Amino acid sequence: LSGPGWWKSAVVYQIYPRSFADSDGDGIGDLGGIIAKLDHLAQLGIDVLWLSPVYPSPQDDNGYDISDYQDIEPLFGTLEQFDELLAAAHDRGIRLVMDLVVNHTSDEHPWFTASRSNTGDPKRDWYWWRPAREGFEPGTPGAEPNNWSSFFSGPAWEFDEASGEYYLHLFSRKQPDLNWENLQVREAVYAMMRWWLDRGVDGFRMDVINLISKDTALPDGRPTGDGLGDGTASYTCGPRIHEFLHEMHEQVFAGRDAVLTVGEMPGVTVEEAALFTDPERAEVDMVFQFEHVGLDQGATKWDVLPRDLLALKRSFGRWQDGLADRGWNSLYWNNHDQPRAVSRFGDDGEFRVASAKTLGAVLHLHRGTPYVYQGEELGMTNAPFDGPGAFLDIESVNHYAAATALGANGDDVLAALRVMSRDNARTPMQWDDSPHGGFTTGTPWAPVNPNTTEINAAAALADPDSVFHHYRALADLRHSVPAVVHGDFTMLLPDDPTVYAFTRRLDDVTLLVVGNFSGSPATVDIPDAADWARAELLLGTHPVDAGAGLTLQPWESRVLRR
Numbered sequence: 001l002s003g004p005g006w007w008k009s010a011v012v013y014q015i016y017p018r019s020f021a022d023s024d025g026d027g028i029g030d031l032g033g034i035i036a037k038l039d040h041l042a043q044l045g046i047d048v049l050w051l052s053p054v055y056p057s058p059q060d061d062n063g064y065d066i067s068d069y070q071d072i073e074p075l076f077g078t079l080e081q082f083d084e085l086l087a088a089a090h091d092r093g094i095r096l097v098m099d100l101v102v103n104h105t106s107d108e109h110p111w112f113t114a115s116r117s118n119t120g121d122p123k124r125d126w127y128w129w130r131p132a133r134e135g136f137e138p139g140t141p142g143a144e145p146n147n148w149s150s151f152f153s154g155p156a157w158e159f160d161e162a163s164g165e166y167y168l169h170l171f172s173r174k175q176p177d178l179n180w181e182n183l184q185v186r187e188a189v190y191a192m193m194r195w196w197l198d199r200g201v202d203g204f205r206m207d208v209i210n211l212i213s214k215d216t217a218l219p220d221g222r223p224t225g226d227g228l229g230d231g232t233a234s235y236t237c238g239p240r241i242h243e244f245l246h247e248m249h250e251q252v253f254a255g256r257d258a259v260l261t262v263g264e265m266p267g268v269t270v271e272e273a274a275l276f277t278d279p280e281r282a283e284v285d286m287v288f289q290f291e292h293v294g295l296d297q298g299a300t301k302w303d304v305l306p307r308d309l310l311a312l313k314r315s316f317g318r319w320q321d322g323l324a325d326r327g328w329n330s331l332y333w334n335n336h337d338q339p340r341a342v343s344r345f346g347d348d349g350e351f352r353v354a355s356a357k358t359l360g361a362v363l364h365l366h367r368g369t370p371y372v373y374q375g376e377e378l379g380m381t382n383a384p385f386d387g388p389g390a391f392l393d394i395e396s397v398n399h400y401a402a403a404t405a406l407g408a409n410g411d412d413v414l415a416a417l418r419v420m421s422r423d424n425a426r427t428p429m430q431w432d433d434s435p436h437g438g439f440t441t442g443t444p445w446a447p448v449n450p451n452t453t454e455i456n457a458a459a460a461l462a463d464p465d466s467v468f469h470h471y472r473a474l475a476d477l478r479h480s481v482p483a484v485v486h487g488d489f490t491m492l493l494p495d496d497p498t499v500y501a502f503t504r505r506l507d508d509v510t511l512l513v514v515g516n517f518s519g520s521p522a523t524v525d526i527p528d529a530a531d532w533a534r535a536e537l538l539l540g541t542h543p544v545d546a547g548a549g550l551t552l553q554p555w556e557s558r559v560l561r562r
């Protein structure tokens with residue numbers, strides 16, 4: 001994989017270091033653990049690793065609160081070990097992409113400690129400081145500069161007693177937002193990025209990067225009924241976002257072709273994404289959008305709605321069409337913020353293996369760059385949680401406290417947490433069937449899912465019919481069949497409530513992908529079904545009887561070529 005656009009042919013694998021593999025027995029995954037497991041990744045056939053943050057951090061949000069951008073968190077290792085990991089990955093032909101978290105820093109970052117030290121500090125303007133709302137006593141309820149809520153419950157403003165002003169934090173109070181209006185902030189970030197690229201890293205996954213430009217008037221948002229307001233309209237793809245990303249590209253990426261950039265963009269529309277990923281505009285290579293992971297959520301992520309295959313197909317179809325001529329999609333079912341794919345979109349009971357394979361095949365055969373989240377290649381499932389105390393993530397913990405304080409029924413809140421909590425994605429990797437799943441010799445920071453007795457990497461490697469080997473085959477297909485990478489996309493059967501079907505066409509090659517998203521047999525009702533049933537099977541989940549036409553077993557899928 002080389003030359004401009006090499007990432008179109010790549011499969012990316014996301015590692016959440018804290019939960020991947022622990023090499024020193026402290027119960028927390030680390031760089032040594034990743035190095036030791038590189039062969040697992042090489043066997044999976046992936047091309048790029050994305051590491052969730054490994055920088056020094058108080059770990060208020062598991063590393064998304066960074067206190068030093070140019071070092072490694074001691075829990076995870078050292079810079080020397082990082083260089084060793086980078087070299088070992090490169091030796092195996094695997095590139096390494098860092099998480100870039102620059103919407104906010106930790107409140108323990110020296111930039112912020114300087115900024116909060118006094119109102120006249122040269123770094124005061126590096127963050128969003130504002131006085132109390134007019135007519136209110138500073139520090140009292142309702143005195144916040146505006147009504148915005150934080151993503152992690154409560155107001156997005158924290159009062160700083162010493163300087164008498166508030167600072168903005170869209171996430172936790174330990175994650176103050178950087179002021180991107182300030183040129184010095186931008187230059188400091190670009191210098192830091194160049195430092196990592198010069199060290200040899202191959203790109204960045206940019207955390208909530210479409211939130212960095214705010215409407216500087218900071219107006220109140222639409223009231224949400226809890227005394228707070230929804231500020232997203234003032235900072236989602238804000239006024240200067242395209243300018244900032246283009247400037248970053250010029251300052252950091254110009255002349256560095258081998259780099260991959262993916263912007264994480266909650267709330268981005270397909271129209272905006274087409275602009276962000278248009279190569280001529282030189283902003284980012286691709287974006288993570290959230291439409292398909294919002295379809296089973298109502299007004300908030302905690303209003304859980306039933307899964308709706310028609311809506312899912314409509315959504316993916318719109319993104320495929322919207323970025324068909326210009327721009328590029330990233331493709332994912334899950335990550336460290338989302339429930340496990342097989343539990344959410346598939347069937348984590350009777351049809352776990354078939355549904356995990358079918359989800360993989362359907363996703364990877366869309367046009368775009370697929371991302372595999374650690375454990376997805378094993379068909380890892382959501383976790384069992386005994387009660388509210390079993391949740392560790394700041395978002396879940398804060399939500400439970402805030403919702404029950406407002407009078408919500410504890411059991412209802414718990415039910416939603418079980419389905420949507422980010423903790424589902426963060427249980428340790430399941431390497432083998434030993435008590436802690438081979439993740440650690442110590443006590444794991446989060447409990448290992450007891451189903452590690454059955455679902456684990458050792459078992460998957462030994463079984464030629466495992467989800468793991470199916471994912472390996474998907475990576476091989478991407479590397480060997482140009483239509484998988486470059487073919488046009490056409491959605492079929494948009495109104496079929498159980499079958500997911502589409503074609504990819506490149507020159508005289510057509511691929512047909514069909515998947516049964518249900519636990520009952522289903523017939524693929526397309527005009528040339530009989531011909532397709534006899535076409536070359538590139539990859540399937542079940543043994544195929546060509547004479548039986550295009551009738552699919554529960555959760556069966558096929559990738560066919562003509």
Ligand code: ISL
Pocket residue numbers: 061064065101151171207208266301336337338395422
């Ligand atoms: O998972 C979410 C809450 O429902 C999302 O809103 C999530 O917070 C959002 O996608 C941003 O995520 C990223 O930035 C956060 C961090 O907590 C997430 O882990 C990260 O992926 C703040 O840095």
